[in-house]
Amino acid sequence: MxxxxxxxxxxxxxxxxxxxxxxxxxxxxxxxxxxxxxxxxxxxxxxxxxxxxxxxxxxxxxxxxxxxxxxxxxxxxxxxxxxxxxxxxxxxxxxxxxxxMAESPQGKLMTPVLCKLRFLMYVPIYFLSFVPESVKASLVRWALQGLQSLDEATVSATLNLFNVDCAANAMYMGSQEMMQVVxxxxxxxxxxxxxxxxxxxxxxxxxxxxxxxxxxxxxxxxxxxxxxxxxxxxxxxxxxxxxxxxxxxxxxxxxxxxxxxxxxxxx
Structure with a gap:
């Protein structure tokens, strides 16, 4: 921006x-x-x-x-x-x-996860939410180390996914994408x-x-x-x-x- x-x-x-x-x-x-x-x-x-x-x-x-x-x-x-x-x-x-979207290779993998199994993801995300911010930031940097350029704005934005409400809302919208974008x-x-x-x-x-x-x-x-x-x-x-x-x-x-x-x- x-x-x-x-x-x-x-x-x-x-x-x-x-x-x-x-x-x-x-x-x-x-x-x-x-x-x-x-x-x-x-x-x-x-x-x-x-x-x-x-x-x-x-x-x-x-x-x-x-x-x-x-x-x-x-x-x-x-x-x-x-x-x-x-x-x-x-x-x-x-x-x-x-x-x-659901017909793509990744869509075939993610559709059952997002539509039927996403609730199982809430438990580990809940426990990860108690991890110190510095540790979560390090985990994000490690997960995104393959990117050519990684700025702090990307890290801070990704940290939102450690919040149960944010992750649940994102996965809920993702489930609808798979079903509705046809x-x-x-x-x-x-x-x-x-x-x-x-x-x-x-x-x-x-x-x-x-x-x-x-x-x-x-x-x-x-x-x-x-x-x-x-x-x-x-x-x-x-x-x-x-x-x-x-x-x-x-x-x-x-x-x-x-x-x-x-x-x-x-x-």
Whole structure:
């Protein structure tokens, strides 16, 4: 957020909205339940949670650039569908998971865990919550040591998962993702196609690997068209067949190894 804000010469405000119930609020903030939202911790409630923030805090004439990661991409599609009056300039989709999550290799593993066995996870998380913060932080750094860059913001955010309520809310939403993110919303994608910047080459999202084993005629591009030309961009070595795109595709393809300025330059 700070990098994007600086790149934009500190001229444009940047809002980051957490999923409801996924982080521990500061002790000096009094939390109030929003009685207008039903099942706020579920997938539908989380989408309405973001829309409610925009309705209450952002002037209607403000032009927006929406950036979503993983299930956040699904949420962006739903937000544009439900609130067509949003002044959306661009929607940046990072590691999009927008269809058949339960059919992915990781989805097949996690679906029974999240839907039927997640309650068993509450006990060890409860006991871990009593571990000193320094020890928990060390555990997080050890678990994430494979990342190329690990900052303290990532560590502090991950520590929320040692809170039983946060972990339970995250797993509950995950169970609904597996059950509800099934059919790709081609209608909404087609309607807002010219506003989307999807990160289609970044296939390291563990819930997206099922794309790699689709037949060549299957479109990796969210807009359904029969593919005719191979993509000349860098592809993942595990991609068989190569990633393909329709000729004249309006998509900008990029990978996360690029600096944040790539996004802001296109915006």
């Amino acid at each position: 700070q990098i994007l804000y600086k790149i934009l010469n500190q001229k444009y405000p940047i809002w980051a909205i957490s999923h409801a119930g996924h982080c521990v609020p500061p002790e000096d903030i009094e939390m109030m339940e929003d009685i207008e939202l039903e099942d706020v911790f579920g997938l539908n409630g989380q989408i309405e949670h973001k829309l409610t923030f925009l309705r209450k805090n952002v002037p209607k004439d403000i032009k927006l650039v929406l950036i979503g990661h993983s299930i956040g991409c699904h949420m962006i599609l739903e937000m544009m569908k439900r609130e067509p009056k949003l002044q959306v300039l661009k929607a940046v989709l990072l590691f999009p998971t927008i269809e058949r 059919q790709r919303d081609d209608s909404t994608i087609g309607q807002y196609l010219n506003k989307m910047l999807p990160d289609l080459l970044n296939i390291s999202n563990i819930f997206c690997f099922y794309f790699l084993k689709m037949p060549p005629s299957y479109s990796l591009c969210p807009y359904p068209q029969r593919l005719q030309e191979p993509c000349t961009c860098r592809t993942n070595a595990r991609a068989e067949p190569p990633l393909l795109l329709p000729p004249g595709s309006p998509y900008l393809l990029y990978t996360s190894s690029h600096p944040p300025s790539l996004i802001t330059d296109q915006i």
